[in-house]
Amino acid sequence: MDSRILRNLPREKAFYFFISIGNYTGESAASLKEFLEKINEVNAKSLEFHLYRGDFEKWIAETIEDKELAEHIKNLRDLSPTGEDLKSGLYRVVFRRYSELTSMF
Amino acid sequence: MTLKLKNNSLTLDATDLKILQALQEDARQTYTAMGKLLGIAHSTVYDRIKRMEHHGIIKRYTAVIDAEKAGAKGITAIMTVITDPKESEQVAETLGKAPEVLEVYTSLSEELQIIAKVVAEDQESLHAFIANSVAPMPGVLRIRTSIVTKKFKETQFSIVNDSKRLTLIKEKYNEVGER
Numbered sequence: 001m002d003s004r005i006l007r008n009l010p011r012e013k014a015f016y017f018f019i020s021i022g023n024y025t026g027e028s029a030a031s032l033k034e035f036l037e038k039i040n041e042v043n044a045k046s047l048e049f050h051l052y053r054g055d056f057e058k059w060i061a062e063t064i065e066d067k068e069l070a071e072h073i074k075n076l077r078d079l080s081p082t083g084e085d086l087k088s089g090l091y092r093v094v095f096r097r098y099s100e101l102t103s104m105f
Numbered sequence: 106m107t108l109k110l111k112n113n114s115l116t117l118d119a120t121d122l123k124i125l126q127a128l129q130e131d132a133r134q135t136y137t138a139m140g141k142l143l144g145i146a147h148s149t150v151y152d153r154i155k156r157m158e159h160h161g162i163i164k165r166y167t168a169v170i171d172a173e174k175a176g177a178k179g180i181t182a183i184m185t186v187i188t189d190p191k192e193s194e195q196v197a198e199t200l201g202k203a204p205e206v207l208e209v210y211t212s213l214s215e216e217l218q219i220i221a222k223v224v225a226e227d228q229e230s231l232h233a234f235i236a237n238s239v240a241p242m243p244g245v246l247r248i249r250t251s252i253v254t255k256k257f258k259e260t261q262f263s264i265v266n267d268s269k270r271l272t273l274i275k276e277k278y279n280e281v282g283e284r
């Protein structure tokens with residue numbers, strides 16, 4: 001397992017939370033830790049927007065470089081959660097993975 | 106009453122404004138046709154146009170293309186970027202360099218805003234441009250984007266051929282000129 005997953009990213013590689021096409025909420029995450037924190041802060045509509053476009057999986061797999069977490073998020077998407085269920089479900093998935101990684105490195 | 110420009114280098118009168126209006130309607134019409142239309146000699150039209158070109162009032166002659174008929178597919182959006190005032194100038198300048206951005210304006214309401222007209226191939230390209238190139242700019246706080254669904258009017262600068270409105274325009278310009 002790679003400790004790079006927990007690194008801080010430069011601004012241009014951060015995840016930017018949108019509520020719909022072109023509508024940026026002002027929230028962004030430049031690390032897995034920050035991403036976890038933002039799940040609780042951003043509007044559930046923003047989480048829905050990104051989950052069903054596959055944006056989270058893409059960013060986690062390609063930028064954070066954690067294919068395993070990306071797979072967990074994909075599995076969550078397959079359950080079609082919305083609103084607060086999505087928020088708590090996503091938080092749980094990311095928190096579990098983050099805790100696992102931080103206990104290792 | 107005449108119309109003075111800011112630097113006082115040229116004074117426009119009603120005839121100049123009428124010529125500008127005629128050019129905006131059809132810049133390819135001849136001096137003779139324009140003179141006939143406005144009731145003045147074609148040589149006057151020529152002189153006035155050359156003078157306005159010389160002073161940069163007429164910046165260039167261009168073609169207005171109907172992008173749809175030309176086969177171009179795409180969408181237009183009006184993007185409002187709320188910025189940190191310290192960074193707004195830089196954000197506006199950077200936006201202005203992007204080929205996707207056609208126009209950029211700053212506006213001050215409750216917060217400092219940058220308003221830009223953006224074109225993209227489709228909604229996905231528009232979102233990718235905003236997410237990858239605009240949101241990460243330092244000083245960008247929030248972005249609101251509205252996709253244009255129907256265009257009712259598009260023009261650059263209107264000269265209103267109405268005696269009352271013309272007077273108002275002239276007065277406004279005189280105020281500027283006297284500052």
